[in-house]
Amino acid sequence: MLIGGYRIPAMASLVVWAIVWEIVGRADLTLLIPPLSATLVRLAEIAGTESFWEAVGITARTFAAGSAVAILVGVPVGILMGRVPLLDRLLLPWVNVFISAPLSALVPVIMAIFGFGETTIVLTVVLFAIWIVILDARAGTQSISPSLVEMARVYGASRWQAFSKIYVLSALPEILTGIRLGLLRAVKGVIIGQLLVSVVGFGRLFEIYSSNFLMEHMWAMLIVLFGLAFLIDTLLGAIERRVDYFAGSRN
Amino acid sequence: MITTLPAGSAGMPPSAHPGRFGDGIPAAAAPDGIVEVRGISKTYGGGVEALNNISLTFPEGALTSLLGPSGCGKTTLLKIIAGLVAPTAGEILVKGRRVTGPGPERSFVFQDFALMPWATVLRNAAFGLELRGVARSEREAVAERYIEAVGLKGFEHKYPHELSGGMRQRVGLARALAVNADVVMMDEPFSAVDEQTRRRFQEDLLRLVAQERKTFLFVTHSIEEAVYVSNRIVLLSRRPSRVQRIIEIDLPRDGDPDRIRRHPDYLDTVEDIWQGLRHYVE
Ligand SMILES: Nc1ncnc2c1ncn2[C@@H]1O[C@H](COP(=O)(O)OP(=O)(O)OP(=O)(O)O)[C@@H](O)[C@H]1O
C-alpha cells in the first residue's frame, strides 16, 4: 500500500488499531475495554504463572491429539469415499449434516459420556475438525485426472502403487486445504471444549477471570488465543502454497 | 510369439470391404499382424454404440494411423487395444495372446500428456520402469537416453508446468519408449500443441519410428498428419464405426521434410482421402 509516496507495510493497520484500542481504553468509556498497554502488562504477568503454562500444556496436548485423530482418520476415510461409491453414499449425508451442525451443542453430550477431563476436549477437537478433512480429501480424490489413473494402469501399477504414487499425491493440495481448515476448526474446538468443560485449562482461567470481572486478564487471554490461531493458519498456508506449486495444473 | 494367419483364413472375420473402394486392401491380407482386432464392438453404458464389429490387423514394425471423424470411436478402439476399456464383443490379440488388461508389451501416449505434475521430467519419463521395480540408477539411465532421443536433453530436472505443451508431450513419448514395449499407442498426441511445434514433432516422430523399430498405433483426425507419418492408414466411418478403407502409404521418408510435404504422392493421397470423407462432412 502506498500513502503519499511512502510504502506502508501490511502490518501497519494493526498499529493503527492498537492505538485506537489504547485511546478507547484510556478514555474510560467502558469497564469492558481496558487500555491495550495495561492488557499487555497483564499478559506478561499471566505468562509468568504456573496455571497459564498448565493451560497452554493442556491446550497443546488436546489440540495435537484431537487434530492427529481427525487427520489420521479423516484423510483415509475421505480418500475411500472418493474411490468407493457405496461408502460415499453411506457416509456423505452424515458428513454433510455434521459439517454444518452447531457442534457446540454436542459438547455437553460428550461431557455427559466422557466426563470433565481432557478426553472430552480431545473429542470436541475431533468433532470440530474431522468433517472438513474428510470432505476435502474426498473432493481431492474425485478430482484426480482420469488420464493419470489410466496412465498408472497402462504402465502396470499395482493397487498400492496407484494409491501411494498417484492418488495421495494428486489429491494432496485438497487434502492439505482440508487439513488447514480442519486445524482452524480444531482451534475453535479446543477453546470451546475448554470453555464448556470450564474446570481445566483456559476454560478454568476464563471462568475465574469472568466471574471476578478481570477484563485485562480476559483480553490478554484472547490475544494469546487469537495469536495462536493466526500463527497456525499462516504456517499451514505457507506449506500449502509450496505443495500447490508442485501439484501445478491438473490439465 | 507372432501368429501368422494366411490371407483370408477362416479365423479372420471379414473386415474392410475390398472391392467397395478401388484401392481398399483387406486388413486380413496382412500376414504378420502383431495386433489383431477381431470383431470388436463397444456399446457404452448410456447406449452409445461406438464401435460395431471392427476387425483389423496391425502389421509389425509399421506406423498405422486410425483416421476418422470426431467421435467415431478412435480413442475407444485404442483403449480397448490398450486393455483400458473392455469391449462389449470381440477380442484383441497382441503377439498372439489375448488381451485382458494392460500389459508390458504395450505402452500409451495420452492426448492430455498424463504427466505427474509433482515429478520431474526424469521421474516422469522413468515412471513405467519405476512401477516395474527397476533400480533407480538403471531406470534413470534409460530415461535419460530417451529424454535425449525426444530432444529434451537439459530439461531432466524441470517440472511439467515449466514446459510447453509440445515439450510435455515429448516427455509422454519418452516414457512410452523407455519401457521398451513392442506396441506404442498414441492418442492424438499432437492435438494439444500448436501447428509449428506439431510439424517439428511429426518430423521427430518419423526419425524415432525409424530408429526404434517398434509398432506404432497412432490416432489422429488430421488427414495431413496421418499421410505424413503413417505407413498405413485405417479410415473409420462415422459412429457406430466400421473400417471404411485401408490405405498403404509409400512415401520416401528420408530427406527433407518439406520435400515430402510437397511430394505429388503425398498431395494426391491427402486429396484422395479428403474426397472420400467429403460426403460425410457435407
Ligand atoms: N466413457 C464413455 N461413456 C459413454 N460414452 C462414451 C464414453 N467414451 C466415449 N463415449 C462416446 O463414444 C463415442 C466414441 O468416442 P471416442 O472418444 O472413442 O471417439 P474419438 O473418435 O476418439 O473422438 P475424438 O476425435 O473426438 O477424440 C462418442 O460418441 C463418445 O461420446
Ligand SMILES: [Mg+2]
Ligand atoms: Mg479421441
